Amino acid sequence: MNRTERLYALVEELRAISPRPRSATWLARRFEVSVRTVERDLDALRESGVAIRSDTGRNGGYSLDRERTLPPVTLTAREALAISVALRAASATPFADAARRAAQKVLAVLPADVRRREDALAARVHRVGPHPDLPVISGAVADTVEDAVVASRVLHLTYTDRAGAISERDVEPMGLLWGPHGWYLVAWCRWREGVRGFQLHRIAAAAPTGEPFRPREAEWAAELDRLDAEALR
Template identity: 55%
Template sequence: MNRTARLYALVEELRAAVPRSLTVAVLAARFEVHTRTVQRDLQALMEAGVPVRSTPGRGGGWSIDPAMSLPPIRFTAAEASALAVALAAADASAPYAGAARTAAQKLAASLTGPASVAAQELAARIVTLPSPTDSMLRAAVDAAVEQALTTNTVLRLSYIDAAGRESDRVVEPAGLLTANGRWYLVAWCRTRRAGRGFRLDRIAAAASTGEQAQPHDLTELLLGSAAAGAVQPTALAALAPVPEKRKAPPR
């Protein structure tokens, strides 16, 4: 995570904790940086006019003006339970798993009343069996893929196919596909000069080239493949951009 992204994330972390304060040690552990780095970042936020403040002494820490916090979201008990299950499904092998964890923290901070009780009770009854993978290597690959999708940049992959053969690929990311519990990066493969799906757990290494990728239509890349009938999950329909209305041609 670069410094600009970390500064923004620090503000969001403090907002999610309102009215509590967070210590520098907790923030450093959250972002996996040294405490001195967090201190410098918090000082930079103060100098930029962001209303962060420190409370000295036992039980003190850093907080942000409550006016910058979001109002409580009025979830029903059923909605809160559904979100708890969805967040639980975003395990370490899922894309944006780290962001899902921070989203869960913000969700917990926003819940009140019966919704909070329902989510807590359900969360206590959900367990997972972690996959025996190299977590540090997996985290590096996932971070590279997520960054490439967010910034639309070209990726260089080391990929292992179903037969165990490893190959180097240069790809232009188009989107993500989930099927049968697996996640795939759908991209235009420059090496094969065609659209391809790369199973995330088979990507042995990934690194950004820094080059801006050409835009590719996800649906078009899936044409002719086993995933040609893939559709957007209904739960994400509300997040989809509203298509622009075409202007009528002049008469």
């Protein structure tokens, strides 16, 4: 169990017996770590806003205030990503710190597998420049693209460009770009042999091929640097 999974499990353990407490020693045995590690984890949870209280004495320990915490939330990774992206959009506002804390609280109560998928997606979403209202994206296309980005699998796209020309091509998805003209899939185009951006609302169809590929991290980083530089001009 990694630390992220343990933090989630600690909250759920305390929630299950609330309002009764658990001692740090009991929790350390339960999660097979040291008492010091448990205490550091509980401090981290409290710093992130989880309502954990500690009481001293013979019957003391750590307890959770149910009324001030979220129960486990049933969200898909895509729904979780939608929340985290929306909250990150507040980074340029006076509410940036509050948005960051809110995102931590929501993500902390998600199942471990959903959190891992959201983490993988969030690492592949980049924001550039101002953002107007974005076009609605087909659910089927968005889901297929999301899966391919996370799993590093080749996609076969049917794409309509701005001139109305339709083409088909195989691409290696690198990430998702949120820019002033909407959402883009940034991918290595095997037809053009280079990095290309595909507006998601212009993707008529996206079919998984099941073929894995080695992520082009250098190209992805270079493309993000280029886009950020252009946005500052």
